[in-house]
Every structure is written in structure tokens, then in C-alpha cells.
Amino acid sequence: MKHSSSPTISVVIPCRNERTHIGSCISSLLEQVPVPGGFEVIVAEGMSGDGTREILNELSSTDHRITVVDNPQQTTACGMNRGIREARGRFIAIMGAHNRYARDYLHASLEVLQQTGADNVGGSMICEAKSELQQAIAAAHHSGFAVGGARWHDPHYEGPADTVFGGVYRREVFDRIGLFDETLIRNQDDELNLRLTRAGGKIWQSPKIVSWYSPRKSLSSLFRQYLQYGFWKVKVIRKHRLPASWRHLVPAAFILANIALMITAILTSSMGSQLSWRWSLSAWLGLLALYSAASLGAAFVSARRRSWRLLPMLPLVFAIFHFAYGFGFLAALATWPFERTIGSDQLFTATNH
Numbered sequence: 001m002k003h004s005s006s007p008t009i010s011v012v013i014p015c016r017n018e019r020t021h022i023g024s025c026i027s028s029l030l031e032q033v034p035v036p037g038g039f040e041v042i043v044a045e046g047m048s049g050d051g052t053r054e055i056l057n058e059l060s061s062t063d064h065r066i067t068v069v070d071n072p073q074q075t076t077a078c079g080m081n082r083g084i085r086e087a088r089g090r091f092i093a094i095m096g097a098h099n100r101y102a103r104d105y106l107h108a109s110l111e112v113l114q115q116t117g118a119d120n121v122g123g124s125m126i127c128e129a130k131s132e133l134q135q136a137i138a139a140a141h142h143s144g145f146a147v148g149g150a151r152w153h154d155p156h157y158e159g160p161a162d163t164v165f166g167g168v169y170r171r172e173v174f175d176r177i178g179l180f181d182e183t184l185i186r187n188q189d190d191e192l193n194l195r196l197t198r199a200g201g202k203i204w205q206s207p208k209i210v211s212w213y214s215p216r217k218s219l220s221s222l223f224r225q226y227l228q229y230g231f232w233k234v235k236v237i238r239k240h241r242l243p244a245s246w247r248h249l250v251p252a253a254f255i256l257a258n259i260a261l262m263i264t265a266i267l268t269s270s271m272g273s274q275l276s277w278r279w280s281l282s283a284w285l286g287l288l289a290l291y292s293a294a295s296l297g298a299a300f301v302s303a304r305r306r307s308w309r310l311l312p313m314l315p316l317v318f319a320i321f322h323f324a325y326g327f328g329f330l331a332a333l334a335t336w337p338f339e340r341t342i343g344s345d346q347l348f349t350a351t352n353h
Contacts, residue, residue, distance in 0.1 A: 007065075008037030009106055009168070010087030011095055014071065014079025016046030018097040019055060021214060026059055026066065028100040035106050039093075042086050044071040044079030077180040077188040084174055093168040094189065095211075099125065102210035109168040112206045119173050119201040120193065122164025123209030124155040136313040137215040137222055139306050145298035146321045148247035151205060161205040162245060163193040168209075173201065181239070186232035194240060222317070223324045230328025234336070251326030252333075257287060295319070 011029060015022060022043075029041055043060075045053055045068050053068070060066040069086055071079040084092055091113070093106060102108070112121045127138030140146040147153045151161045167189065177195045180188045193203055216222040230251065237243050261284035268276040292315075299314035 006037075006088040006090075007040045008035055008089055009039040009091045009093055009110070010083070010089030011039055011041045011093045011106075012080055012083030012087060013041065013043045013095050013097055014046065014076045014083065015043050015048070015052060015056075015097040016071070016074055016079075017048045017050045017052055019048070019050045019052045021098050022052055022055055023059075024100045025095070025097050026056075028103075028105075029095070030063060030065070031103055032101070032106050033104050035110055037090075039065065039106055040087070040089065041066045042083040043068050043097075044082045045069070046071045046074040046079060073182070075182065075185060077182045077184055080188065081179040081182060084179060087171075090171050091168055092171055092174070094166045096166060096213070099166075099211045099213050101212075105209060105211060106168070108206070108208040108210075112204060112208060113168065113170070116204045117202065118204035119196060120164065120167045120169045120203045121206060121209065122152070122161075122167045122203075123206055123211065124152055124157070125165045125211055125213040126155050127215045128212045129215055131217065132309060133219070133313065134215050134217060135306065136310045136317045139302040139310055139314060140317045140321055141215060143298055143302050143318070145294065146318050148245075148250060150245075150247070155210075156207055158206050159204070161203050162197060163190050164203060164205050165189075165211070167193070167203075177201070184232055184235055186228045187236050190233075191236045191239065194236065198240075219316070219320060223320050226321055226324035227328040227331075230325035230330075231332045232328075233325075234329055234332035238336075248329075251322045252329040254287075254291070255323065255326040255330060258284065261287065 013025070018025075026041065026043075032039070043056055043066065045056060047053075047070065056066070056068045060068050067086065069082055071082050073079075080094060091110070093109065095101070108123075109121050112118070125141070127134075127141045129135040129138045142153055142155065144154075151157045151159075152164050173196060177192070177199050179192075181191050184191055197203060216225055233243075233248055237248070243249060261280055264280040265277055265284055268280055295315045295318050298318065299311055302314055303309075303311040
């Protein structure tokens with residue numbers, strides 16, 4: 001039986017097929033240090049077929065703070081919005097089923113909200129990994145070279161940010177700028193935070209707000225993840241007519257530069273123009289050499305911080321971050337005029353994690 005009084009914080013978790021992670025996620029929330037007024041947990045369950053719903057039903061039957069609602073659309077944005085509509089709190093904490101949270105996550109978030117007057121606060125996702133490949137992906141996640149200097153990947157940064165992981169929002173934010181865009185399969189939080197900052201809102205990141213994330217377990221799943229990020233980023237840029245940050249354009253521009261120089265070298269070679277062929281070939285090889293040198297340097301820095309065993313894998317992981325994102329971005333641009341005909345959005349759908 002649920003309490004009739006309204007809690008201070010409503011935790012909203014979109015979730016689908018998360019049997020492996022949902023137990024530790026919910027446990028870390030139920031063990032939170034007390035916050036004034038208490039909190040509730042609303043899980044928007046995307047009709048899972050792996051036993052996730054059964055785990056949630058058992059958890060909700062033993063703790064009145066947990067409510068499970070259906071998310072028949074099965075997408076993250078729809079799940080977030082369904083949870084927000086059900087929420088009773090003055091603050092809305094958007095959380096991920098792939099994460100577990102420090103015991104003072106909610107308490108620290110309230111403190112930072114009060115101290116800064118921000119509309120949304122959050123902290124960096126700290127990757128925790130088991131296999132060496134996961135450790136390499138985690139190292140890349142926290143590498144400025146891999147993520148273009150995105151602040152929310154830096155666990156030590158404190159200050160204004162253009163977006164944060166998850167986020168604890170003041171309830172009135174959603175009344176002012178609306179809910180998450182349900183047409184976006186990825187980058188929904190980035191898009192909402194872009195709307196928030198352009199409406200004069202304030203987003204703040206603090207290292208006091210700590211959570212841990214389990215990264216992808218294979219290179220193929222990592223590639224798909226960043227392919228989707230790049231693809232759906234174009235949707236956000238199209239909607240707002242401007243990128244939130246120019247770093248979002250760099251991977252696609254790098255790929256286009258490589259393609260242009262490669263084609264130029266081939267064409268000038270076939271035309272017998274030795275000078276132009278040498279120039280374009282040198283420029284292309286020079287660009288690749290510059291990227292390789294930067295990748296090796298960043299790999300050396302990351303391996304020194306974490307483990308030298310990761311050094312051989314890191315350049316490949318960096319390349320997947322950059323090229324998958326860039327190819328996804330270019331795919332969205334290429335299919336833009338035809339998307340209603342070929343249904344290109346369906347090629348880049350994603351689950352709720």
C-alpha cells in the first residue's frame with residue numbers, strides 16, 4: 001500500500017530487459033541515506049521478456065516506495081515521461097537501470113540544488129568494469145580524447161554544464177519547457193537540457209553526486225551504441241537548428257576529410273597528375289598519422305592512470321567511439337531526405353539503457 005503524502009523526490013527509471021542490473025540498481029536506491037520528506041521510486045517497465053518484470057514485482061511487493069508502471073512504447077523517452085506524469089515529488093531524479101548509486105546520491109543532489117540554485121544537477125557516471133575490454137571502454141569513457149572533452153565524463157569537474165548524466169530536476173522545469181521528446185530514441189536528455197539552457201535554465205555538475213555504470217561488454221555493442229548516439233544527435237541539431245557543442249560535428253568532419261582526400265588521391269592518380277596525387281596522398285596519410293599519434297598519446301595517458309594492460313586495446317576503442325559516432329551522424333544526414341520512405345529511424349532504434 002502506498003503512502004498518501006507526497007515525497008520530496010520522485011526517482012524515475014525507464015527500464016526494459018534489465019534482469020542483470022535492475023536488482024543492484026534498486027538496492028542502491030533503497031539504501032539511500034534519509035532525505036527530508038522521503039522519496040519514491042517509479043520504474044517505467046518496457047514490457048520486458050527476460051524476467052525483469054518479475055524481479056520488479058517482487059521488489060515492489062516488499063517496499064511501499066516502489067511503483068511499477070507500464071511503458072508499452074518501450075522507448076526511454078516514453079518511459080521517462082510516463083514516470084514523470086506519475087511522480088508526486090517536488091524534484092524529479094532521472095536514473096538509469098544500468099547504474100548503481102552512492103548512498104548519499106539523493107541527499108547530495110538536494111544539497112547541490114539548494115547551494116547553486118540550479119534547475120538540474122548531476123554528477124559524472126563512473127564506469128566500473130570486470131573484463132579487460134570493459135576496463136578499456138571505461139578508460140575511454142573518462143578520456144577527454146575519446147569524448148571530445150565532454151564535462152559530464154569527468155568525475156572531478158564541478159561547475160556549470162550543458163548536460164549531466166540523468167539529472168535531478170526541479171519539478172517546475174517540466175511545466176516550463178515540457179517533457180522529453182518522444183520522437184528521439186537516443187539523446188533525449190541532451191535535447192531536454194539544451195531546451196533548458198536556451199530557456200535560461202541552469203545545469204550544474206558536482207563530484208559530490210556519484211553513480212557507477214556498467215559499460216558495454218563487446219566492441220560490437222559499443223559500436224552500435226555510438227552509432228546510435230551519432231545518428232540521433234542529428235535529430236537534435238535539426239530540431240534546434242544549431243548543435244549544443246561544436247565537438248558533436250568533429251567525428252563526422254574527420255571521416256568526410258578522410259573520404260575526400262582518399263577520393264582525390266585516387267582521381268588524380270588515374271588522371272596522371274603526379275603533383276596533385278602526391279599532395280592529396282600526403283595530406284591523407286598525414287591526417288591519419290596525426291590521428292594515430294593523438295590516439296596513441298591518449299592511450300598512453302589513460303593506461304598510465306589505470307593499467308598498462310589496457311594500452312594495446314585503447315586505440316581501437318577510441319576509434320570505435322569516433323568512427324561509430326561519425327558514421328551514425330553521416331547516416332542521419334544521408335537518409336534525411338528519404339527517411340519517411342525508407343524508415344531509417346527504425347535502423348537505429350535502441351533499448352532503454
